[in-house]
Amino acid sequence: MKSYWMQTVGNKTVLEMRDIERPAPGPLQVLVRLHAASLNRGEFVIGHGLHKGGQASAIGMEGAGVIEALGSEVKGLKVGDKVMGRCRGAFAEYAAMDAVEAMLIPATLSFEQAASVPLTFLVVHDMLSLQGKLQPNEWLLIHGVSSGVGVAALQTAKAMGAKVIGTSGSPEKLARLKEHGLDVPLCLRGSGFEETVMKVTEGKGANLVVDTVGGSVFAESIRCMAFEGRFAMVGYVDGVLSAELDLLALHSKRLRLFGVSNKLRSPAQRAEFLPEFKAEVIPAIADGRIKPLVDQAFAFDQLEQAKEMMETNKHVGKIVLRMPV
CATH class of the missing domain: 3.90.180.10 (Medium-chain alcohol dehydrogenases, catalytic domain)
Structure with a gap:
């Protein structure tokens, strides 16, 4: 073959x-x-x-x-x-x-x-549901929303009843994603999103941040996170593998930062939450809530x-x- x-x-x-x-x-x-x-x-x-x-x-x-x-x-x-x-x-x-x-x-x-x-939506289930604990009406900020993981996160979050802010450097891509439920499109690459995120969330900040971009957006993301906010590190296509961490914000806001990777997990660990995925996500795909x-x-x-x-x-x-x- x-x-x-x-x-x-x-x-x-x-x-x-x-x-x-x-x-x-x-x-x-x-x-x-x-x-x-x-x-x-x-x-x-x-x-x-x-x-x-x-x-x-x-x-x-x-x-x-x-x-x-x-x-x-x-x-x-x-x-x-x-x-x-x-x-x-x-x-x-x-x-x-x-x-x-x-x-x-x-x-x-x-x-x-x-x-x-399989892989993409399992990653999304991990970061939004299992670790991210995303709730209805919470605000999700997705960096690189037009990527495969970004679009899947947008679709899944909307099926969960959340509100989504997405960043992309392409106005054409953002326009397409408005059709898939994107609430607030931000046309930019890298920094410059904090003011808008704080404004649309009425000064509270994003409850969950999904970073598919990397270290170039990390510090600013921390600044615009809500109390008890969660941060999912998914990828670093910008090649920036280090960033400043505001310890005061981490401490006072009770933030939770976590990675989303299967690289070091055993096959049994990777498969552990498949039953939850089949129960929570597959029905939404089957009935068209997620396409x-x-x-x-x-x-x-x-x-x-x-x-x-x-x-x-x-x-x-x-x-x-x-x-x-």
Whole structure:
């Protein structure tokens, strides 16, 4: 079968398509004939440390397709089921997916939409619900709201009854996201949002901040957080890995700062809250309260072009790779 591999050489990533043997599912895995897989920026950002320098590895982190074979100990799934889930090596024709990660695709979703759900919306569920404790009518500030995680956070927050402020350097992208419920669009890159955030929240500040940008917006975000506010660090595409921390604000406002990453978690830890995700988020996707936004689907042999689109920030929502089925 065909599979994409990537290695880091210096400060660049190099893609390669390989012909490898089709994987055999382990006892607690399913073999999925993939129809689509989505791109995630963190996999291509060298600073995120997901790839060792000079060492090639199969890439792709989430996908959707049809089960072709079951491991000997798998229960509750069958051959022919349409599933979506997190799995290693998803930019391929087939992948072995842990059965615990495999979720039945709601009938309302295409394979392309389904491929954009597992990793991205699980991250969003972690930062908004599990750690962020977002409540109805609270204010959420999303930096980089047009990214895949940003759009998913916007859609999920609106389904939860929250109000959303989103930053982006593109007025066109913000205009598109108004259609998805964005309450307050802020057209800017980097700093300059504090005054508006404090004004629209009537001087109280944001209850939850989602930072997909990095250290360049950290200090100002802390300044415009509400009492008992929460801050989710998701990514650092700006490359700024350090920032000033106002300890007085942290102390007096009783702020909570947390990271959202699966890099150091075991498979069991990553899967721990899947039941809550299936109960809280999947029904909202199935009935249309949350609609995964796919900006563009590329053919399987166009991963390089898809990666270039992501790296030049031309998209709103998710970019998907479509398999040759």
